[in-house]
Amino acid sequence: MKHSKVSNNVIRRLPRYLRKLDELSESGVNRISSFDLGQQLGLTPSQIRQDFSRFGEFGQQGYGYSVPALREHIAGILGMDRGYRAVLIGVGHIGHALIDNFCFSDWGVKLSAAFDVKPELIGSSFNGTAVRSMDELESYLSENPVDIAVLTVPKDAALPVTERLIASGINAIWNFTNVELTGPDSDVLVENIHFSDSLLSLSYYVSERRDEQQADK
Amino acid sequence: MKHSKVSNNVIRRLPRYLRKLDELSESGVNRISSFDLGQQLGLTPSQIRQDFSRFGEFGQQGYGYSVPALREHIAGILGMDRGYRAVLIGVGHIGHALIDNFCFSDWGVKLSAAFDVKPELIGSSFNGTAVRSMDELESYLSENPVDIAVLTVPKDAALPVTERLIASGINAIWNFTNVELTGPDSDVLVENIHFSDSLLSLSYYVSERRDEQQADK
Numbered sequence: 097m098k099h100s101k102v103s104n105n106v107i108r109r110l111p112r113y114l115r116k117l118d119e120l121s122e123s124g125v126n127r128i129s130s131f132d133l134g135q136q137l138g139l140t141p142s143q144i145r146q147d148f149s150r151f152g153e154f155g156q157q158g159y160g161y162s163v164p165a166l167r168e169h170i171a172g173i174l175g176m177d178r179g180y181r182a183v184l185i186g187v188g189h190i191g192h193a194l195i196d197n198f199c200f201s202d203w204g205v206k207l208s209a210a211f212d213v214k215p216e217l218i219g220s221s222f223n224g225t226a227v228r229s230m231d232e233l234e235s236y237l238s239e240n241p242v243d244i245a246v247l248t249v250p251k252d253a254a255l256p257v258t259e260r261l262i263a264s265g266i267n268a269i270w271n272f273t274n275v276e277l278t279g280p281d282s283d284v285l286v287e288n289i290h291f292s293d294s295l296l297s298l299s300y301y302v303s304e305r306r307d308e309q310q311a312d313k
Numbered sequence: 314m315k316h317s318k319v320s321n322n323v324i325r326r327l328p329r330y331l332r333k334l335d336e337l338s339e340s341g342v343n344r345i346s347s348f349d350l351g352q353q354l355g356l357t358p359s360q361i362r363q364d365f366s367r368f369g370e371f372g373q374q375g376y377g378y379s380v381p382a383l384r385e386h387i388a389g390i391l392g393m394d395r396g397y398r399a400v401l402i403g404v405g406h407i408g409h410a411l412i413d414n415f416c417f418s419d420w421g422v423k424l425s426a427a428f429d430v431k432p433e434l435i436g437s438s439f440n441g442t443a444v445r446s447m448d449e450l451e452s453y454l455s456e457n458p459v460d461i462a463v464l465t466v467p468k469d470a471a472l473p474v475t476e477r478l479i480a481s482g483i484n485a486i487w488n489f490t491n492v493e494l495t496g497p498d499s500d501v502l503v504e505n506i507h508f509s510d511s512l513l514s515l516s517y518y519v520s521e522r523r524d525e526q527q528a529d530k
Binding site: 104105107115204287292293295297 | 395
């Protein structure tokens, strides 16, 4: 994946800012200082100001940030207003969970179709998304604008399906398969969901606490 | 969540190191320098040495790291050798996907039971994990050692179930519900899976590339 001009850490914080701002909006907060925002996110005010300054000036010294304006700005940086379209490949448990419960449209993405090989799924529709046959993948992609493929196929289908996607011009994949899809020199953007990273972080914190409790005895 | 002595960023990198070391092992690599490891992970050698030095000395100047020894050391730091036990609450699509496809034992965690309210699920077993009635939750937790609860219930059940877990002495939750489970002062460890953060990062990179292509025209 090509290196971005903005550091990966900054980019990873933007969705967290967005979630926090949505939360603040919902509780009726209209304006917030970098100090308060930092405290709620476990970041220093200067780190927050630095992150935002990467994308132009907003906020006014002494007045804090307008919550709705900052939210809109960050949503724009994240591309949420660009009308990206996605297809989902593989309607197993995880694909099904995403179609049913993950509000793609809340994040500015339209899920336009799903694909699977199982005859009993093809032609059915979940949460407004029709399931098509994998045989139609190439023809669908040639006729419809698609920006992102969500890959929720079984492990052994991950690489062959990725090849088909790339051959059809898809160059951004949201990967749930835990399989390394591309080599280091590929210019396909792959965003991996690694459940294990998250569980292991929790396991670390549990261990740390146990050790502290042990030491306190 | 209480603040750890080791920075969150370091802890988040440990599972990535682990995955990379597993990958290296599989391809027969036995020893690696911080330079090569850094290059494969997009980190500087000094950052890698600094990260590892937080947990004691390993690696030998000029000789690089032993892949299996480093792997074991990191697994230990992450608590993978502590035999943690987990229960999963909510056998919907996402719960089902985790039981069927996520190898808890690969990460040192034993999934000992699952719970649901749906009568048609109770008593059945998936991938060796029995589904019990939510009515049995408290009695099960009082009789069995459980370190981590995996929360995959629908949104509106998230808070009531969390209360029951905490009342039963559970203080580490792997949260898939997208609901903020605890207040900032809670000492319950909550690790959230936010699918949207990942999709938005991808959306950012897609946007960045489109802008570059536009500018190149």
